[in-house]
Amino acid sequence: MNPAGILFAAGGVSLFIAAIGVFFDGLALFGADRLLRSRRESWVPDGVLPPILMIKPVRGLDHGARENFLSFIEQRYPNFRIIFTVDSPDDPAVQLIRELESLYPEKVSLAIVSERSGTNKKMNKVAAVARDVTDPFILLNDSDIRVGPTYLREIVLPILSEPDVGAVTCLQRGTPEGGFSSRLSAMLLNSEMIPQALVAYVLMPLTYLYGPTMLFRGEAIRAIGGFDVMKDYLADDYHLGRLIHEKGYRIILSPTLIDAQIRDESLSSIFSHEIRWARTYSSLRPFGYGLSLFVRPILFVFLAFILGIFSGNPALSVGAAGLYVLHVALVSYLTRQFLDRPITHRDTGVWLMREIVSLVAYFGSFGRRILWRGHRYRILPGGALKPLDLPKSTGDGIPDTSRS
Numbered sequence: 001m002n003p004a005g006i007l008f009a010a011g012g013v014s015l016f017i018a019a020i021g022v023f024f025d026g027l028a029l030f031g032a033d034r035l036l037r038s039r040r041e042s043w044v045p046d047g048v049l050p051p052i053l054m055i056k057p058v059r060g061l062d063h064g065a066r067e068n069f070l071s072f073i074e075q076r077y078p079n080f081r082i083i084f085t086v087d088s089p090d091d092p093a094v095q096l097i098r099e100l101e102s103l104y105p106e107k108v109s110l111a112i113v114s115e116r117s118g119t120n121k122k123m124n125k126v127a128a129v130a131r132d133v134t135d136p137f138i139l140l141n142d143s144d145i146r147v148g149p150t151y152l153r154e155i156v157l158p159i160l161s162e163p164d165v166g167a168v169t170c171l172q173r174g175t176p177e178g179g180f181s182s183r184l185s186a187m188l189l190n191s192e193m194i195p196q197a198l199v200a201y202v203l204m205p206l207t208y209l210y211g212p213t214m215l216f217r218g219e220a221i222r223a224i225g226g227f228d229v230m231k232d233y234l235a236d237d238y239h240l241g242r243l244i245h246e247k248g249y250r251i252i253l254s255p256t257l258i259d260a261q262i263r264d265e266s267l268s269s270i271f272s273h274e275i276r277w278a279r280t281y282s283s284l285r286p287f288g289y290g291l292s293l294f295v296r297p298i299l300f301v302f303l304a305f306i307l308g309i310f311s312g313n314p315a316l317s318v319g320a321a322g323l324y325v326l327h328v329a330l331v332s333y334l335t336r337q338f339l340d341r342p343i344t345h346r347d348t349g350v351w352l353m354r355e356i357v358s359l360v361a362y363f364g365s366f367g368r369r370i371l372w373r374g375h376r377y378r379i380l381p382g383g384a385l386k387p388l389d390l391p392k393s394t395g396d397g398i399p400d401t402s403r404s
Helices: 003-037 067-071 092-105 121-130 151-161 180-203 218-223 236-246 266-282 286-295 298-310 315-336 345-363
Strands: 054-057 078-085 108-112 139-141 165-176 213-217 250-262 371-372 374-381 385-387
Touching: 003 180, 003 250, 003 286, 003 298, 003 315, 054 067, 054 121, 054 180, 067 078, 067 092, 078 092, 078 121, 092 108, 108 121, 139 151, 139 218, 151 165, 151 213, 151 250, 165 180, 165 236, 180 250, 180 266, 180 286, 180 315, 180 345, 213 218, 213 236, 236 250, 266 286, 266 345, 266 371, 266 374, 298 315, 298 345
Parallel strands: 054 078, 054 139, 078 108, 165 250
Antiparallel strands: 139 213, 165 213, 371 374, 374 385
């Protein structure tokens, strides 16, 4: 075979792989439709609804914290309480939580947890608060998200009506509240993380959770040994779901979407965040994450386009360009129709940067060292963390890995 023929064959293979990525775009749309069709009537008699204990670990004062917290406090749900938990009385959020506690004493309370028995500071706080509770349903959610007034009613119905459901979780969409970097972070969430989650929803049973919202059946949490088992693990959402699934419970993905309010940050912070997230999940599912390159068609489209030019076969380049246009169109349709977060012509630069960040994060995912809040850790086999800093420099904990 002559050189032009070799280039053409390589371009054809690249075009085929790119087509696989576009096929997964269509599969994500199918998953969105399937998820929306699973929606249940959320308005049921109050007497049927069980009490829910909501535990909200907080660290610092996020932008829009008051509005975020109020969206949970003002739920149209008859019987729930919220325990906000911080690890220091000097936390900037304490003053706001105390104010809300005085306004809503029947719903809100504050727990200050100084316990330092594990690497994961968030789960330290949750475990300390939940250790002796006997509530039938326990809800963990992030402090930087905002929800609609029927959120509790919507997420409790699957676990209420089906005894074998041990947990319910939700996807979160990004709402940019700043400039370029805010829009970039939101687009990474809306046009990459959510489509990948929808593909997984179609192809396999759910065996993990999404950290921003995790509703548990109390007996399922007690069956796995409580939240204490997570105190040294990164990706507690993944491991909690895995353990619950192994106990024979099902996990349900709710069609309810929650909102992450995303502010501006530096591009270096965005790259760091994406690489940290990628390393976390490639360590947990190395084979599956390795294959996720195929749902990023930009690399193979580019190869097919260039190889078409150098092989003297413009049809190959035209086919590559057409596939990429179809990819953008399908993702745009998904973000507009399912997420109500349309991608417009103003987002062209953001989209191109999103493609670059996605590839850099993928190829940077195969290390096992992460940096969080200035401290270094190694992800051990199984997902536990080993601090790499000197003891006097550690103690800052690790993040929830839900891309928030």
